Amino acid sequence: MTLSHQSLAIVYHSPYGHTAKVADCIAQGAKKTGVQVHLMDIDHLDWDALDAADAIVFGCPTYMGNLTSGLKLFMEQSSKRWLARTWQGKLAAAFTNGGGLSGDKLAVLQQINLFAMQHGMLWTGLPLMPTGRTAADLNRMSSFLGLMTQSDNAPVEQTPPDGDLQTAIWFGQHIAELLGKMK
Secondary structure, rough: OOOOOOOEEEEOOOOHHHHHHHHHHHHHHHOOOOOOOEEEEEEEEEEEHHHHHHHHEEEEEOEEOOHHHHHHHHHHHHHHHHHHHHOOOOOEEEEEOOOOOOOOOHHHHHHHHHHHOOOOOOOOOOOOOOOOOOOOOOOOOOOOOEEEEOOOOOOOOOOOHOOOOOOOOHHHHHHHEEEEEHO
């Protein structure tokens, strides 16, 4: 099934590049279905593409159990869209990356979920059963609210591990396929 008439925007904050790498994998998965993907760092926003997208995926690192100030600023800048209900009815999802296996990543996903709910968006989680706990396994952190990935204190060329990146590709394809079911 091709979804070339539908679009998905991925907006993220990635100070060190690890979260951008995950965002790129989500985009790869979505593109497998033919959906048009708009990948944008919060420093290079295309508000028109966000407004026109059928789905928006939000992402940032987990810092001290919280989302980044950059993504928080983006959320605050969306207040006119909140008031106008511009994003109401759009599909929403989230992802986060952090150094620790937990690092309170769930708190970040919950914050983004609440933001999406305030906009009247429709939430999709990560309905993928964990395949194990090694770096090669899919959904190794057993997250269901959204995608969690982990980067060791290593360069972006070395981390996140392949299993996390493959989970991101799966997640992107899943979100895009949901768009097809919604139309």
